[in-house]
Amino acid sequence: MHTIVSRQQLSEEVFRMEVEAPLIARGRRPGQFVILQVDADAGERIPLTIADADPARGTVTLVFQAVGRTTHLLAEKQVGDTIPALLGPLGRPTHIANVGHVVCVGGGIGVAPLHPIAQGMKAAGNRVTIIIGARNASLLIMEEEMRRIADELIIVTDDGSRGRKGLVTEPLKELCGQSPKPDLCVAIGPPVMMKFCALATKPHDVPTLVSLNTIMIDGTGMCGGCRVTVGNEMKFACVDGPEFDGHLVDWDNMMKRQNAYKQREDADHTAHHCRMRGASRI
DSSP: OEEEEEEEEOSSSEEEEEEEOHHHHHHOOTTOEEEEESSTTTOOEEEEEEEEEETTTTEEEEEEEOOSHHHHHHHHOOTTOEESEEEEEESOOOOOOOOSEEEEEEEGGGHHHHHHHHHHHHHTTOEEEEEEEESSGGGOOOHHHHHHHOSEEEEEETTSSSSEESOTHHHHHHHHTSSSOOSEEEEESSHHHHHHHHHHHGGGTOOEEEEOGGGOSSSSSSSOTTEEEETTEEEEHHHHOSEEETTTBOHHHHHHHHHTTHHHHHSOGGGOOOHHHHHOOO
16 A cells, blocks of 8 residues: 655646655656556556655655546545555656757646656756646646756746747747757657657757657556557557657557547446456456
């Protein structure tokens, strides 16, 4: 059992929880994620990126959006409640190195998994420019945490209610057009946002890392649901990633695959019965 030691609602459907997990806190690296289960008996297992960790306190911080049954159940938990199963750290960690100037771009809930990567890049001695965006000011998250890291923080909202009015790709294009150009871009957010970030950096030959955590289901490479085509090769986002070269990802194919699960995700999961559980002899 993993006890929830703090809980904060960041926006209407976005929550931050600090959870006791000493081994994960000591072992995690930027870019990695955990698998958790809210119901010990018959619950769904979901992957969530580790937004931060405190090895001294033995805790990890999870930031998530309540969009389905499991994340809504998780959002209902309070300080002192427990999470029965928490597995990690999983996935390949981000390669952190001093490359010069790194631009970190986060869209919506993607700002949370971007946070430890920006931390790592800054600690490695890079100049770090951070761009965060959301549809409106009420949906922006972790602004102060990112401000503490960034050499420059650029805020963008679709409606102009906070920072610049527009999309995160607009300041990214401006930065890529400068001399010298950035040495690396890291973009995390909705797939369509990451796609257009990669399109913005490609003409300038700025290496671009993206995180495909949004397509993960099982998180251990067993289900095959997170298959993505990267450079004409089939990859599993959970075990080969979640980070890949954004210029090589087949974005259109990935988004089509992701939409294949939409009907199930929107359904009432209380009516679902796992046939595999009944068939198992383990």
